[in-house]
Each structure stands twice: as C-alpha cells, then as structure tokens.
Amino acid sequence: MAEELFLSDEFIRKLTAVGEVDILVGVPTFNNRRTIEQVVNAIQLGLVKYFPRERVVLINPDGGSNDGTPEAVRNSSILDFRTLLSLSPLRTIHRITTTYGGVDGRGSAWRIIMAAADLLRAKACAVVSPDLESISPEWIEALVRPVYKEHCDMVTPIYHRHKYDGMLVNNIIAPVISAVYGVRVREPVGGEIGFSGRLACRFLEQDVWHEEFVRAHSEIWMITRAIADGCKLCQSFLGPKIHAPEASSQNIVATIQQALGTLFRCMESQEDYWLPRTEAPQPVPVFGFEYSSGVEPRRFNRKKLLAMFQNGVSQLTPVLESILSAETLAQVRDVAQQNGTPFRFPDELWVKIVYEFAASYHHSVINREHLLQALTPLYRGRIYSVVLENQRADSEQIEKRRELLSEEYEKQRPYLVENWTRKP
Amino acid sequence: MGQLILNTLSQTLGNFFSALTLFLPRVLSMVVVIVAGFLIALVLKLIVRRIFGIAGFRKYCDSAGLTQMMRKAALPPPVDLLGQLIFWVVWIVFIVLGVDALGIGALREQISRFFLFLPQIFVALVVLFIGLLIANFFSRATLLAAANANYPSARLLATLVRLLIIIFFVTMALEQIGLGRRVVLIAFSIAFGAVMMGTAIAFGLGGRDVARRFLERQFTDKEEPTEKDEEISPL
Numbered sequence: 054m055a056e057e058l059f060l061s062d063e064f065i066r067k068l069t070a071v072g073e074v075d076i077l078v079g080v081p082t083f084n085n086r087r088t089i090e091q092v093v094n095a096i097q098l099g100l101v102k103y104f105p106r107e108r109v110v111l112i113n114p115d116g117g118s119n120d121g122t123p124e125a126v127r128n129s130s131i132l133d134f135r136t137l138l139s140l141s142p143l144r145t146i147h148r149i150t151t152t153y154g155g156v157d158g159r160g161s162a163w164r165i166i167m168a169a170a171d172l173l174r175a176k177a178c179a180v181v182s183p184d185l186e187s188i189s190p191e192w193i194e195a196l197v198r199p200v201y202k203e204h205c206d207m208v209t210p211i212y213h214r215h216k217y218d219g220m221l222v223n224n225i226i227a228p229v230i231s232a233v234y235g236v237r238v239r240e241p242v243g244g245e246i247g248f249s250g251r252l253a254c255r256f257l258e259q260d261v262w263h264e265e266f267v268r269a270h271s272e273i274w275m276i277t278r279a280i281a282d283g284c285k286l287c288q289s290f291l292g293p294k295i296h297a298p299e300a301s302s303q304n305i306v307a308t309i310q311q312a313l314g315t316l317f318r319c320m321e322s323q324e325d326y327w328l329p330r331t332e333a334p335q336p337v338p339v340f341g342f343e344y345s346s347g348v349e350p351r352r353f354n355r356k357k358l359l360a361m362f363q364n365g366v367s368q369l370t371p372v373l374e375s376i377l378s379a380e381t382l383a384q385v386r387d388v389a390q391q392n393g394t395p396f397r398f399p400d401e402l403w404v405k406i407v408y409e410f411a412a413s414y415h416h417s418v419i420n421r422e423h424l425l426q427a428l429t430p431l432y433r434g435r436i437y438s439v440v441l442e443n444q445r446a447d448s449e450q451i452e453k454r455r456e457l458l459s460e461e462y463e464k465q466r467p468y469l470v471e472n473w474t475r476k477p
Numbered sequence: 478m479g480q481l482i483l484n485t486l487s488q489t490l491g492n493f494f495s496a497l498t499l500f501l502p503r504v505l506s507m508v509v510v511i512v513a514g515f516l517i518a519l520v521l522k523l524i525v526r527r528i529f530g531i532a533g534f535r536k537y538c539d540s541a542g543l544t545q546m547m548r549k550a551a552l553p554p555p556v557d558l559l560g561q562l563i564f565w566v567v568w569i570v571f572i573v574l575g576v577d578a579l580g581i582g583a584l585r586e587q588i589s590r591f592f593l594f595l596p597q598i599f600v601a602l603v604v605l606f607i608g609l610l611i612a613n614f615f616s617r618a619t620l621l622a623a624a625n626a627n628y629p630s631a632r633l634l635a636t637l638v639r640l641l642i643i644i645f646f647v648t649m650a651l652e653q654i655g656l657g658r659r660v661v662l663i664a665f666s667i668a669f670g671a672v673m674m675g676t677a678i679a680f681g682l683g684g685r686d687v688a689r690r691f692l693e694r695q696f697t698d699k700e701e702p703t704e705k706d707e708e709i710s711p712l
Binding site: 357361364365369372423426427464 | 612616618620621622623624625627630631632
C-alpha cells in the first residue's frame with residue numbers, strides 16, 4: 054500500500070499487533086504536556102462509557118515534542134478512573150504513539166491517522182485537539198455515534214462560544230462554504246471532527262497530501278472534498294470550547310493566510326462542483342442538545358483595532374488597488390474615514406470584499422501570500438464593526454445577524470461567479 | 478586695418494557656409510534616417526504584436542504564469558514588452574546609423590563601441606529586470622508586514638527597500654557594462670549593511686513578544702501577566 058511508505062516500520066508493527074478495530078480516535082500533538090493527560094483521559098473515559106463493547110484504539114502522531122507529551126499519552130491508564138465508571142472496560146484500549154514531521158506538518162498527522170484507520174479497518178474515527186481544556190467524555194460520543202450508528206460520513210462540531218469568538222469562521226469561512234458549496238456547516242475549522250473509515254480511505258487515496266494548502270488546514274479541505282463528493286454530513290453539539298492559553302493567542306495574519314489560502318485553493322480545485330450549482334444552501338442535521346452557558350468573555354483593544362484598520366487601508370491602497378474594484382475600494386476608504394461609535398462596516402460591502410479577494414486569489418493578480426496579508430487590516434475593521442454592533446446583543450440576535458450575513462453571501466454569489474470566471 | 482578685418486570676416490563666413498553646405502545634407506539625411514527608423518520600428522512593433530496575437534502567444538504567457546510575473550514587476554504583458562523592445566532596438570539602430578551619417582570621426586568610434594557593447598547591455602537589461610522583480614516583491618512584502626504590525630511609516634519603509642534593491646541592481650547592471658566598478662563594491666557594502674539593519678529591525682518588530690517572554694523567563698522568577706492587545710481568536 055502506498056501509505057505504508059510514510060509510516061514507520063515500528064508503527065506498522067504496532068498496528069498489526071492491534072488487528073482490526075471498530076473505533077479509532079486520533080490526537081495529533083506537539084508539546085501539549087499541560088493538557089494532553091486531560092484530553093487522553095476524556096477520550097478513554099468516553100470510549101469506555103459509550104462504546105464498552107467496541108474494539109478501540111487511540112493513535113497519537115506527535116510532531117517531535119520535547120516536553121514529554123508522547124510519554125504522557127503512553128503512561129495514562131483507564132484504571133486510574135475506576136471510581137468514575139459504573140462499568141469496567143470490556144476491552145483493552147490500545148494507545149499507539151508515532152512521530153511525524155514537525156510543527157508545520159499537521160497534514161502529515163492527519164494522513165497518519167487516516168492510514169491507521171485504513172490498515173485497522175476502523176468503522177468510525179474521531180480526531181480531537183490536544184490543547185483542549187473543556188473536553189469531556191461526551192465529546193467522543195458526540196463525534197463517533199453519528200458515524201457509527203447513524204451512518205453519517207462526517208461529523209463537524211458545534212461549540213458554544215463567546216459572541217466575539219471564532220470571528221474568522223463566522224465572518225468568512227462558514228458563510229462562504231455555505232454560499233459556495235451549498236451546505237450550512239457552522240464550524241468547518243473546528244479541531245474536532247468525526248468521519249467514517251470509508252471516508253478516511255477515500256481521503257487517503259487523494260494525491261494532495263504533499264500540497265501546502267492541505268497540510269495547513271486539512272479540515273477545510275476534508276469538509277469541502279466531502280461535500281463535493283456528496284457525502285452525508287452532520288453536526289454534533291459539543292458545548293463550550295476552551296483552548297490552552299498559548300493555543301488561543303494565534304497570529305491573525307498567519308491564521309488568515311493559512312485558513313483562507315486553503316479555502317480559496319479548495320474552491321479553485323473544486324470549481325467544477327460549485328460553479329454550476331444553483332440550489333439554495335441545505336441545512337446539516339444537528340445531533341446533541343444545544344445549551345448555552347457562561348463562557349469566558351473576550352477582551353481586546355478596540356482603539357487599536359480601529360487604528361490598525363485605518364492605518365492599513367491608507368498604507369495599503371496601492372496593493373488594494375490591484376485586488377479590489379475601484380468602486381469597492383472607494384467604499385472601503387469611506388468606511389475607514391468614519392470615526393467613533395457610528396462606525397459600521399456593512400455586510401454587503403464585506404461580502405463583496407471577500408468575493409473580490411477570492412477572485413483575485415484565483416487570478417493571482419499579485420503574489421497569493423501578499424494578497425491574503427492585505428485582507429488582514431480589512432478583517433480588523435470588520436470585526437471592530439461586528440463587536441460594536443453586537444455589544445448588547447443576546448445569543449438570539451447574534452444568530453439572526455449570522456443568518457443575515459449568510460444570506461448576503463448567498464445573494465452575492467453570482468457576483469463571485471462573475472468575477473471568478475472573467476478573464477483577468 | 479578695416480579692410481583686413483573685412484577680409485577675415487568674409488573668409489570666416491565663407492568657410493562657415495561651405496562647411497554648412499557640406500554638413501546640412503548630412504544633418505538632413507540623419508533626420509530622414511531617424512524618422513524613417515521611427516516609422517519602420519513602429520510598423521515592426523505592430524506586426525510583431527499582431528503575429529504573436531494570432532499565434533496565441535498571449536494565452537501561452539498567461540498559462541505559463543509569465544504575464545503574472547511581469548505584472549508583479551509592474552511591467553506590461555510579455556507581448557507588449559516584446560513589441561516595445563523591438564521598437565526601441567530597431568529605432569536605436571536607426572538613430573545610431575543616422576548619427577553615423579553625420580560623419581564625425583569621434584562619434585563613429587563611439588558608435589562602433591556601442592555595437593560591441595550591445596550583448597553586455599542586453600545582460601544588464603536582464604539584470605535590471607530581475608532586480609525590478611525582486612525589488613517589487615520585497616517592497617510589497619515590507620509594506621504588508623509593516624502595515625499589519627501597525628507601523629506608521631509602512632509606505633516609506635517599503636519605498637526605501639525598493640530603492641535600495643533597485644540601486645543595488647542598477648549598480649550591478651552598470652558593472653556589467655563596465656561602468657563604475659568601484660561603485661559596485663561600495664554599493665554592495667552599503668546595501669548589505671542596510672539589509673542587515675532591516676533584518677534586525679524586522680526581527681525586533683516581529684519577535685519582540687518572543688524576546689520579551691524569553692527575557693522575562695530568564696530574569697524574573699514569575700511571568701508577569703502581559704496586556705494583550707488582540708484577544709479575538711480568529712478560529
């Protein structure tokens with residue numbers, strides 16, 4: 054098998070010793086000593102509590118941690134939790150650790166997990182982030198059961214988030230996927246995902262794993278690929294998501310570059326699927342009981358956000374001129390000249406900007422990395438506006454506004470198609 | 478005495494007019510050659526553009542990414558550039574021929590030298606083109622990095638980077654055609670120093686948080702909570 058070439062002999066030997074499994078859970082790690090024990094214990098408890106009769110394995114591809122993360126995974130034992138369980142584990146939970154190519158090789162970790170799923174003939178798989186502070190055993194059930202029992206091909210998560218959390222997902226990624234691919238997925242970039250063994254094999258067969266955009270944000274590629282292949286998608290409510298502090302302080306410029314780069318590249322490689330599509334976006338079934346609870350509020354320097362937006366627009370005008378249409382750029386400059394509380398970055402303009410950036414990325418009007426970097430100041434202006442608008446909004450109003458934004462993306466879809474297909 | 482002056486004047490004027498009658502036709506032929514050269518060059522440019530247009534060269538350049546590369550260097554598309562190049566080469570040849578028609582010995586020598594220089598000039602032009610590409614790329618990269626770091630004079634910084642790189646490549650091009658050999662060394666020293674300084678500033682700006690955390694870990698017992706400016710997690 055081709056995938057065996059990138060798996061170490063030791064890893065294959067361990068997989069062979071396990072035999073076949075029903076459920077596989079993957080946790081890609083890199084220096085996550087602080088949280089990994091909690092994550093592994095939650096996984097093991099979830100497996101024992103909700104799937105006591107199934108053959109299960111935990112795969113941990115590690116990027117070369119030097120803080121003892123793989124050792125922590127190997128040493129954690131379900132026997133430590135006897136008091137928490139009403140029933141004893143009927144089967145052994147196998148834990149296999151292997152290494153992959155470093156911090157930038159997240160795609161390699163995904164590939165290893167899928168190869169393991171293929172070799173072990175797993176029926177259902179789940180992958181969870183190693184830096185979670187809010188994971189509970191129920192997450193495993195929520196991610197695995199729809200695949201294992203309800204025959205879904207892929208399960209994406211739904212988190213309970215603070216209203217200012219996940220801005221990039223809410224303002225670009227989710228609504229673009231909804232409008233372009235016609236499937237309303239709420240969290241297409243959640244670190245947690247469930248999928249069938251069959252789908253893992255299909256992903257593994259694709260000759261894309263060496264591509265930078267797949268390695269950077271494999272989840273976006275997997276979801277868009279699954280939609281384009283007509284797979285059965287569903288969503289599971291997981292509850293609040295809290296990351297370890299060092300994981301949540303991401304660099305906005307790099308995140309936008311990676312996430313949107315992957316999204317636009319996926320759109321490019323799957324244009325045969327979405328360009329001719331005319332149907333309205335379809336909802337995706339949700340499993341689990343959605344509840345709301347208090348989540349930690351987000352604080353930030355609003356003044357600085359506005360200043361960075363205004364400074365960015367004025368400094369980057371020569372770059373923006375080659376990406377945006379003259380009319381859109383004039384509107385952006387008008388928005389940047391506003392000051393104080395009446396500040397508003399309208400949905401209509403924001404959607405137009407995102408679509409023009411997508412088309413310019415497709416036509417490579419300038420270096421693609423530069424193009425994505427140029428979006429950051431505009432994104433800052435947009436989130437500043439969203440924060441001002443949602444200051445006193447409750448979850449219902451937030452949801453309503455999210456819906457309106459999605460509708461705007463759908464409304465302007467012909468504009469994207471027109472820009473995408475026109476000759477540069 | 479007056480007669481002598483008049484004689485000298487008339488002789489001078491006579492000499493001048495005889496020289497002029499000899500020189501004027503040459504000037505006229507020079508103008509004719511240059512104007513004809515301009516028209517021929519113009520026609521050739523249009524023919525080349527037409528031929529390449531029919532042959533689908535424009536499409537080929539688009540698909541090969543050549544058009545994008547030229548656009549990134551703020552240059553016209555390859556077909557237009559080729560047309561311009563042919564226009565200028567042909568016209569310069571005619572200008573040189575026209576100047577040669579003047580029959581000035583010193584100029585003739587320079588012209589023959591110019592033709593010997595042509596291959597070096599071509600290499601110098603290639604060096605300049607590459608320099609322009611690199612300058613534009615790094616200038617834009619600097620502009621974006623500085624603007625995203627909220628640096629107030631991002632454009633000034635980007636212009637400086639562009640200018641430095643262009644100066645460096647212009648000097649290299651001059652070196653190629655054999656001018657200012659010493660200048661190359663000096664310019665390289667200055668440019669290298671500036672690049673090192675720029676890198677140091679870039680590391681300072683980009684990695685200041687890392688450096689601060691590192692220093693805090695080294696010199697304090699406990700990490701002080703630091704004020705976070707941007708806590709909105711994007712994903």
